[in-house]
Amino acid sequence: MTDAADRSRWAERTRMVHAGRDPSEQFGFVNTPIYRGSTVLAPTMEDLLGRTGRFTYGTRGTPTTEALEEAWTELSGAAGSVLVPSGLAAVTLALMSCLKAGDHLLMTDSVYRPTRHFCATVLRNFGVETEYYDPMIGRGIAALIRPNTKVVFTEAPGSQSFEIQDVPGIAEVAHAAGALVIMDNTWATPFFFPPHERGVDIAIEAGTKYLGGHSDLLLGLVSANERAWPKLRETFDAMAPCAGPEDVFLALRGMRTMFLRLKEAERQALDMAHWFAGRPEVKRVLHPAFPSCPGHEFWKRDFKGSSGLFSVILEPAPEKAVAAMLDGLKLFGMGYSWGGFESLVIPFDCASYRTATAWAPGGAALRFQIGFEDTADLKADLEQGFARLRAAC
Ligand SMILES: *Cc1c(COP(=O)(O)O)cnc(C)c1O
Numbered sequence: 031m032t033d034a035a036d037r038s039r040w041a042e043r044t045r046m047v048h049a050g051r052d053p054s055e056q057f058g059f060v061n062t063p064i065y066r067g068s069t070v071l072a073p074t075m076e077d078l079l080g081r082t083g084r085f086t087y088g089t090r091g092t093p094t095t096e097a098l099e100e101a102w103t104e105l106s107g108a109a110g111s112v113l114v115p116s117g118l119a120a121v122t123l124a125l126m127s128c129l130k131a132g133d134h135l136l137m138t139d140s141v142y143r144p145t146r147h148f149c150a151t152v153l154r155n156f157g158v159e160t161e162y163y164d165p166m167i168g169r170g171i172a173a174l175i176r177p178n179t180k181v182v183f184t185e186a187p188g189s190q191s192f193e194i195q196d197v198p199g200i201a202e203v204a205h206a207a208g209a210l211v212i213m214d215n216t217w218a219t220p221f222f223f224p225p226h227e228r229g230v231d232i233a234i235e236a237g238t239k240y241l242g243g244h245s246d247l248l249l250g251l252v253s254a255n256e257r258a259w260p261k262l263r264e265t266f267d268a269m270a271p272c273a274g275p276e277d278v279f280l281a282l283r284g285m286r287t288m289f290l291r292l293k294e295a296e297r298q299a300l301d302m303a304h305w306f307a308g309r310p311e312v313k314r315v316l317h318p319a320f321p322s323c324p325g326h327e328f329w330k331r332d333f334k335g336s337s338g339l340f341s342v343i344l345e346p347a348p349e350k351a352v353a354a355m356l357d358g359l360k361l362f363g364m365g366y367s368w369g370g371f372e373s374l375v376i377p378f379d380c381a382s383y384r385t386a387t388a389w390a391p392g393g394a395a396l397r398f399q400i401g402f403e404d405t406a407d408l409k410a411d412l413e414q415g416f417a418r419l420r421a422a423c
Pocket residue numbers: 115116117118119121142189214216217236237238239248249250367
């Protein structure tokens with residue numbers, strides 16, 4: 031195993047290959063295998079009662095979970111990480127670790143919708159008040175911070191609507207007022223947005239997306255800086271939302287190629303987004319690398335790349351025409367989640383649930399996940415889709 035000083039000099043993709051891996055502990059095998067286990071035996075009564083072993087019980091970690099946690103902590107530039115069974119569980123654990131009855135939570139209006147549901151149900155029942163804010167508020171968040179504001183929750187880009195937030199600006203203001211900043215960093219991953227370097231205290235990654243990379247697992251990762259880590263670890267240990275060993279193994283395997291897949295997803299998505307921008311049926315492209323995306327200037331300043339997910343707003347068309355377009359697509363599946371090898375599309379409408387900002391883009395909104403198909407084939411499929419759309423208008 032290399033030491034930390036070596037690794038800190040390496041580029042990200044070198045660390046991606048080496049982090050959390052010690053073949054000398056696995057009889058020379060390159061990868062840490064799947065350890066399944068609840069019970070861990072202690073050699074003596076003294077060891078059992080003193081919990082002297084490196085591992086003590088399945089819920090407290092195994093060599094498999096430790097391998098991914100260590101790797102993620104290193105790649106994220108965090109003080110520590112925990113693994114949970116889904117991205118949503120990562121969001122809820124992060125929030126639970128910093129909030130208690132009587133606290134006030136500032137939540138971006140562009141947040142992943144199930145996060146909103148958690149705030150309206152569990153957090154509300156536990157006496158936490160959630161207030162939504164305009165994702166583009168930036169340092170203006172200062173005006174909303176109250177003495178009992180404990181967390182400012184950010185997500186960049188916004189789920190579906192793609193606003194890029196001024197996360198460092200928000201973090202500076204929140205920290206000055208004693209609040210913590212949580213960020214859902216699933217879209218960029220630490221490769222394109224190093225969250226803790228940018229002022230985020232707790233970062234969430236739905237490993238379901240780019241770590242998995244194949245639409246075949248569910249996993250959440252939560253990383254924290256020195257300030258937030260003790261409470262996060264304590265809350266994880268108290269609740270024990272343990273990820274399954276197969277999913278952890280697959281996520282670790284996916285992580286070894288994540289940077290390469292992200293770079294390819296970036297190239298593919300930019301190609302498609304430029305193509306959409308030139309189509310007469312498209313009103314607007316919501317891709318963080320495009321000036322037409324709200325917060326594009328923050329993306330340019332703070333991000334190192336863009337991934338494979340973006341949205342487009344169509345020129346006004348009846349719903350049945352949009353359905354005719356989508357229903358006949360051969361290469362774009364319609365379904366939730368993203369980050370796999372295959373292209374996907376979903377129609378969406380944020381208008382019914384946003385509360386701090388209006389969503390009125392002036393046309394049907396579609397979110398695209400671009401996979402690894404040849405983009406000429408994807409464009410041909412969409413051209414036929416646009417022909418069906420026009421025919422049904
Ligand atoms: C998918 C997603 C999640 C939730 O991940 P699951 O593993 O599906 O629960 C959280 N945040 C964002 C931004 C996501 O896209």
